[in-house]
Amino acid sequence: LLLVGIGGVVALMAAWNGARHDTTGVIEFENALDIPPLADSRTDADGTRVFDLTMQRGTTDLGHGPATETWGVNGSYLGPTVRADRGGRVRLNVSNELSVASTLHWHGMHLPAAMDGGPHQMIEPGETWSPEWTIDQAAASLWYHPHLHGATAEHVYRGIAGMFLIDDAETPELPSSYGVDDVPLIVQDKRFRDGQLDLRPGMFTEAGIIGSDILVNGTPAPFFDVTTERVRLRLLNASNARTYNFTFTEGVTFDLIATDGGLLAAPVRLSHLMLSPGERAEIVVSVPAGSSTVLRSVTQPLGLDMWTNRFSGGDDSLDILELRAGPSLTPNTAVPDELVAQRDLGEPTVTRTFSISGSNEINDQTMDMGRIDEVVEVNTTEMWEVRNGTGAPHNFHVHDVQFQILDSRDPALAGPKDTVYIPPGETVRLLMRFEHYTDPEVPYMYHCHILAHEDRGLMGQFVVIDASAHQDRVPQRLPQA
Ligand code: C2O
Numbered sequence: 001l002l003l004v005g006i007g008g009v010v011a012l013m014a015a016w017n018g019a020r021h022d023t024t025g026v027i028e029f030e031n032a033l034d035i036p037p038l039a040d041s042r043t044d045a046d047g048t049r050v051f052d053l054t055m056q057r058g059t060t061d062l063g064h065g066p067a068t069e070t071w072g073v074n075g076s077y078l079g080p081t082v083r084a085d086r087g088g089r090v091r092l093n094v095s096n097e098l099s100v101a102s103t104l105h106w107h108g109m110h111l112p113a114a115m116d117g118g119p120h121q122m123i124e125p126g127e128t129w130s131p132e133w134t135i136d137q138a139a140a141s142l143w144y145h146p147h148l149h150g151a152t153a154e155h156v157y158r159g160i161a162g163m164f165l166i167d168d169a170e171t172p173e174l175p176s177s178y179g180v181d182d183v184p185l186i187v188q189d190k191r192f193r194d195g196q197l198d199l200r201p202g203m204f205t206e207a208g209i210i211g212s213d214i215l216v217n218g219t220p221a222p223f224f225d226v227t228t229e230r231v232r233l234r235l236l237n238a239s240n241a242r243t244y245n246f247t248f249t250e251g252v253t254f255d256l257i258a259t260d261g262g263l264l265a266a267p268v269r270l271s272h273l274m275l276s277p278g279e280r281a282e283i284v285v286s287v288p289a290g291s292s293t294v295l296r297s298v299t300q301p302l303g304l305d306m307w308t309n310r311f312s313g314g315d316d317s318l319d320i321l322e323l324r325a326g327p328s329l330t331p332n333t334a335v336p337d338e339l340v341a342q343r344d345l346g347e348p349t350v351t352r353t354f355s356i357s358g359s360n361e362i363n364d365q366t367m368d369m370g371r372i373d374e375v376v377e378v379n380t381t382e383m384w385e386v387r388n389g390t391g392a393p394h395n396f397h398v399h400d401v402q403f404q405i406l407d408s409r410d411p412a413l414a415g416p417k418d419t420v421y422i423p424p425g426e427t428v429r430l431l432m433r434f435e436h437y438t439d440p441e442v443p444y445m446y447h448c449h450i451l452a453h454e455d456r457g458l459m460g461q462f463v464v465i466d467a468s469a470h471q472d473r474v475p476q477r478l479p480q481a
């Protein structure tokens with residue numbers, strides 16, 4: 001009896017933790033994919049584009065009934081797509097109508113630290129925070145999400161996230177009709193219990209919540225009607241912990257055209273693409289007229305090559321989205337052979353080493369909002385060597401910059417990146433250049449983007465200073481928000 005009991009418990013644990021979910025081939029795609037609306041904006045007298053974003057509560061049917069309590073921006077779940085031009089000035093009026101304080105962070109954006117929306121820029125309930133800056137980076141698919149210390153996982157999981165697209169008149173022509181042949185795909189996994197999002201503490205995985213219900217733009221079991229010969233998909237992994245290894249059925253391959261921070265030098269034809277939490281990619285896919293294909297995430301067998309066996313945070317095979325092509329497709333822009341020249345970041349003059357030594361620490365230290373971990377001199381190219389010294393997967397995100405990953409043989413990692421997956425035991429070398437913005441008192445963050453890890457303190461802070469102006473003004477301790 002005792003043995004049966006233990007066996008039963010073990011099987012139950014396995015069902016939660018160890019067992020692989022496989023939803024491939026069983027999902028009926030019955031809901032038209034929701035496309036986040038483009039955020040409204042107005043132009044100020046001085047030319048600034050002004051957006052109003054309100055974080056609010058509501059209810060949303062995410063496949064488990066209409067009474068599921070959710071959070072969103074200008075709506076009940078997720079938020080509108082903000083779209084702005086390179087060189088333009090923007091102001092975002094972010095109002096908090098939640099019952100708790102939060103923040104809104106512009107992930108991937110190069111901007112002054114005080115506008116970054118990190119844990120030092122808290123917005124109390126009932127208040128509005130209005131950062132403004134000039135967009136000064138290449139065309140890219142960025143995103144926004146809360147970033148308060150200790151509860152980012154909960155706020156994102158409840159539904160606060162959206163895309164922030166940057167357009168650049170200088171980039172080559174690509175499919176760009178929003179919602180038609182240029183489609184954002186915000187991919188998230190959820191767990192439900194009694195019709196509500198399951199927010200019980202992540203007791204079953206070290207990484208926090210891993211769900212087997214996949215939503216795209218908040219739509220469960222979604223399909224998208226393809227009407228053009230090619231579709232550009234802007235993939236965002238906005239999941240708390242799950243890593244996806246995307247592929248299409250029916251032998252459909254795709255062109256990778258952009259990574260986190262912008263377009264590649266040239267498209268790369270791929271059959272698989274892995275994104276860990278926070279990472280983005282733009283791909284262009286052609287679905288033959290009258291046929292369909294399913295975007296799915298598949299588990300890869302472990303191999304020896306660190307860049308191909310990138311072990312996932314959820315060892316599952318999941319169907320995500322069906323693309324259904326109509327009987328005749330409208331011709332649209334083909335992907336050019338050359339995209340954009342990559343920035344030359346120069347030679348590094350400073351090397352820093354970071355070691356992830358547990359699910360809550362970097363260089364043996366847990367995040368302390370009052371501590372400045374690194375002081376960076378502006379107009380410097382640095383090499384950050386980041387080691388995952390643990391047996392679990394982590395990733396690493398740096399605010400303010402787009403970095404270049406050195407030594408990688410994976411073409412999917414060749415473009416501008418702000419977040420990188422680091423397999424257990426591996427080290428990545430990241431080349432980055434700090435420019436324009438300095439502030440001795442307001443730090444930027446670097447951290448693991450598995451949100452439970454970030455919340456537990458797998459995060460550090462750096463300031464960028466102009467040494468000639470600020471040297472003596474870097475404070476010993478920062479005020480803690
Ligand atoms: Cu997407 Cu520091 O975060």
Ligand code: CU
Nearest residue numbers: 394448450453
């Ligand atoms: Cu981590």
